[in-house]
Amino acid sequence: MKNTEKSDAAEDDSSSFDPLPDDVVLQIFRKIIDYETLCPCRLVSKRFNRITLQVDTIRFITKITSYKSFLSKIQSLKKFEGLKYLSVHIPSTSEHPCMCRWKIKCGKNLDSVIFLSPNSVYHSKKYVNENGHEEEDMELTLLKKFTAMECMDHAVLSHLMLLTCIKHIPLLEKVTLKDSGKTYSISLNAEKIAEMRSSLTSPYELIRQNRMSKCYVPLLELPVSGYVLKGVTVFLMEREDLPIGNDSFMKIDDDDSEDKLEAAFNEALMEIFKKHAARFERQLAFTSVIFV
Structure with a gap:
């Protein structure tokens, strides 16, 4: 008799979600955005599997050095038919020897990369004296x-990872790539994703020629944030076929800025292009190659 009671209690516990309608259960699952947590939820029951695959937001961690592993994970996300928002976190593989941030401008092709590295950052200009x-x-x-x-x-x-996400997730409206070392954060909105998706029919360039320019600013005061950057070095790397003097970084969105320092780096780039563009010096061209 006791065994029967225990069995009935266990059955009641396992079916505690049964009285809830699907849309309520889905709202619960939408709070669980971690991919590694969502996957076991699918194994609980056929109902859980069906509802879990309707979540619209997922976050996962991957290594940037392993594209094949990344591709496999993205392909597995095809099962999540309602997926609209994807956040990819990439662990830092090594400590950079200098303080730096970098950003990209892209469409189907990677148009340009800008790298900014100050020797030191101060919270105010009091030190200047x-x-x-x-x-x-x-x-x-x-x-x-x-x-x-x-x-x-x-x-x-x-x-290439961004293009892979756009290609395999048809309802995608926002995708973000960021590393744990905070050296970069790339975010694409629905409009940009639609633009890139429309050009995916043409082949991706595995080898391309690039030009590089360097700018050095001894002292850079930022009027909005109040930061002062000392010994600022900027490298601008662009596709060779783009017009010289391309101003793709003249407008920088701060929507994805996570903290004051990241916003200050964005402001620093704006100040450099507005006031120190003449300091840019052409460097030797180089070739970039993609291995997949």
Whole structure:
């Protein structure tokens, strides 16, 4: 008799969601955006599997160095027929030897990558009276250039990841890629995704020629955020077939800025293009290659 009672209690516990309508259960599952948590939910029952596949937001972690693994995970997301918002978190593979941020401008092709690296960042300009302008350190600049090239490689692969998301998730309205080291955050809205999706029929360029320009600003004061950047080095890497003087970074959206420092870096780029564009110097061209 006792065994029967225990069995009935266990059955009642397992079916505690049965009285709830599907739309209520779906609202509960929509609070669980982590991919690794959602997957076990699908295994609970046929009903859970059907409802789970209707969630519209998913976040997962992947390694940027493993495109095949990334592609496999994206293809598995096809089962989530209602997926509209995707956030991809990428663990930092290594510590950059210098403080830096980078951003991209893209369509079907990766148009340009901009890399910004200051020697130091101050919260106000009070220090200016005590510290003069900082002359360019050529050894440090060379180190920053190597770091910029490494970021370029990551940018090319990140762009390929974005195209993969757009190709395999038909209802996608927003996709974000960001790394744990906060060196970059790439976010595409519905309008940009639609633009890129319309051009996916043409082949992706696996090899492309790029040009590089460098700008050095000894002291950069940011009027909006109040930050002061010292020894600022910028590398602008663009497709060789784009017009020289391309102003693709003249307008930068701050919608995806997570903190004040990231917003300050965006402001720094705007200030450099407005007031220090003449400082840009052409560097040697280089070739980028995609391996998939």
